[in-house]
Amino acid sequence: QIEHGLGSGVVISPDGYIVTNNHVIEGAVDIRVTTSDRRVLKAKLVGADPITDLAVLKVSEANLASVPWGDSTQVRPGQTVLAFGNPYGFRFTVTRGIVSAINRSNPDSNRSKPGEFIQTDAAINPGNSGGPLVDSRGQVVGINTFLVSPSGTFSGMGFAIPTQIVKPTVDELIRDGKVEHGRIGIAINDVTPENAKFFGDSTAMGAVVTQVDPNSPGAKAGIQIGDVITQINGQKVNDSGELQVYVVQQKPGTKLDLTVLRNGKTETVPVTLEALNASGANNANATEGQGKMRWGLGLGELSSDIRQQLQVPGNVHGAVIEQVRPGSSADNAGLQQGDVILEVNRHKVSSPADVQQELSKVAAGQDALLLVWSNGGNSFRVLHYPEGA
Numbered sequence: 001q002i003e004h005g006l007g008s009g010v011v012i013s014p015d016g017y018i019v020t021n022n023h024v025i026e027g028a029v030d031i032r033v034t035t036s037d038r039r040v041l042k043a044k045l046v047g048a049d050p051i052t053d054l055a056v057l058k059v060s061e062a063n064l065a066s067v068p069w070g071d072s073t074q075v076r077p078g079q080t081v082l083a084f085g086n087p088y089g090f091r092f093t094v095t096r097g098i099v100s101a102i103n104r105s106n107p108d109s110n111r112s113k114p115g116e117f118i119q120t121d122a123a124i125n126p127g128n129s130g131g132p133l134v135d136s137r138g139q140v141v142g143i144n145t146f147l148v149s150p151s152g153t154f155s156g157m158g159f160a161i162p163t164q165i166v167k168p169t170v171d172e173l174i175r176d177g178k179v180e181h182g183r184i185g186i187a188i189n190d191v192t193p194e195n196a197k198f199f200g201d202s203t204a205m206g207a208v209v210t211q212v213d214p215n216s217p218g219a220k221a222g223i224q225i226g227d228v229i230t231q232i233n234g235q236k237v238n239d240s241g242e243l244q245v246y247v248v249q250q251k252p253g254t255k256l257d258l259t260v261l262r263n264g265k266t267e268t269v270p271v272t273l274e275a276l277n278a279s280g281a282n283n284a285n286a287t288e289g290q291g292k293m294r295w296g297l298g299l300g301e302l303s304s305d306i307r308q309q310l311q312v313p314g315n316v317h318g319a320v321i322e323q324v325r326p327g328s329s330a331d332n333a334g335l336q337q338g339d340v341i342l343e344v345n346r347h348k349v350s351s352p353a354d355v356q357q358e359l360s361k362v363a364a365g366q367d368a369l370l371l372v373w374s375n376g377g378n379s380f381r382v383l384h385y386p387e388g389a
Contacts, residue, residue: 008085008131009033009057010140011066012170016059019170020130021145022048025055033059036092047173051113051181051248051276052165053145055130056173067132070139072162075099075118083122083144083158085131097122097158104159105241107148114248115241117159118142124158133160142166168249182250182273184223185216187377188240191228194382198346198369199228200264206230207240210371210378214315221271224262225371225378226346231259248276294386295359295368296328297321299352302340310338316373318342319352333381335372342378343371359383 007024011017018033025031031043041059048055076099083095097120106115118133124147133142142160149155172179188207196204209227212218229237233256237243250256252275260267300322302312310320318340324330341349344358345368362368368383 006086006089006127007129008127008144010084010130010132010143011064012069012140013066014062014064016061016064017046017170017174018043018057018059019132019143019166020055020057021143022050022053022055024130025057026050031057033057034091035064047177047179049169049173049179051179052161052169053113054143054161054166054169054173056170067134067138067140069163069167070135070137070141072118072141072164072166075102075135075141075162077101080136081118081120081122081141082134083120083124083128083131083160084134085124085128085144087123087125087127089127093128095123100157102162103239103241114165114245116162116165116245117145118162120158120160121156122158123154125154128158140166165245165249180251181248181276182252182254183216183276184218184221184247184256184271184273185213186218186223187211187379188229188243189379190239190241195369195380198380198382199226199261201228201230201261203230205239206237206261207243208380210380217271217274221258221269223258223260223269223271225343226262227269228261229258230261230266233257234259247273252276295383296325296330296386297335297355298323298325299341299355301351310340312340312373316340316342317348317350318373319349319355329383329386333370333383335370335381336374338374340373341370342373343369345369346371 009018009020012019033041033043043057043059046056046058079099081099087093100121101119104117104119106113124144128144131144132140133144135141142162143166144160146159148157169179187210189210191201191204191206191208193204206228209225212223232246250273252273254273256271258269260269299319302320306320321337321339324335341355344355347358349355365385370381372381
């Protein structure tokens with residue numbers, strides 16, 4: 001059975017190089033490009049990169065109209081942008097909107113994929129993928145890639161890969177036919193005003209380490225869970241997305257110096273990147289019992305049956321959340337049934353009793369920091385001390 005797909009793209013050079021999304025051409029055995037003057041041209045795949053979801057095609061034509069690159073680092077919320085594409089097969093559609101936000105994180109479950117997306121309310125629908133997001137000067141500032149909608153159609157939230165990621169990726173695809181990405185082997189979250197005090201970070205900036213993969217460059221370099229990475233090669237790190245983009249654009253074997261805030265002290269940690277595999281690489285009152293905790297948590301043991309049911313990896317140890325009371329501190333922190341608590345206030349826990357003991361140490365009116373495994377990854381959550389407790 002032959003399946004047909006449709007997407008969008010943009011000509012970036014007069015000699016026929018075209019940029020689109022990897023998911024538009026993935027698995028294709030025959031690629032055809034329809035130009036704005038209705039010509040249908042056979043295209044060959046120059047290279048594709050699943051990590052950034054970008055691909056480059058080539059058609060045998062000359063003197064094609066092309067669009068210049070813009071600088072996505074200068075894009076600001078509120079400015080006008082245009083989205084070009086073929087939504088639902090309606091060819092050469094242009095929609096107008098504004099930049100709603102910048103530096104949006106990647107919702108993909110593969111934490112290796114960089115974010116820093118441009119969010120726009122210019123209408124982006126199925127078929128727009130791979131088309132350009134253009135500023136008022138007619139320069140490409142992003143490549144439209146996905147939308148967020150409960151119905152699968154446009155609801156005011158479209159996302160584009162910024163040219164700060166697109167251009168170097170495209171240049172490497174044209175030159176080498178593939179892209180090699182560096183990897184530290186850690187999972188990271190943003191440092192926020194809410195959790196910064198737990199890490200001794202007065203600026204609430206940087207990327208906090210939530211997971212270190214065994215035998216990874218990060219593990220070999222001595223990076224620890226709870227470290228806050230504030231600089232990379234002397235360049236300030238504002239958030240986790242910025243760090244992720246920087247690392248993924250480096251070659252395997254690249255040596256980086258990370259400035260790390262650990263237990264209130266600054267250290268320099270050298271790390272050598274390895275190749276990224278494109279496949280991805282509770283405080284309880286003693287009389288209340290485990291099921292009714294004042295933080296709104298009901299906990300249970302992470303038994304082998306529960307581990308298998310929740311598909312929790314063998315190297316994850318802690319207490320599984322069985323119940324979250326609506327409106328509680330746990331609910332407000334985004335905790336859900338099936339999450340696993342790994343640490344409380346930077347202390348490892350392996351059972352509900354451990355969690356109970358650590359949370360019992362939290363002084364009245366003080367918050368608690370949890371490290372939680374959820375949906376395949378770790379993240380820090382802040383539990384606010386319950387009112388009236």
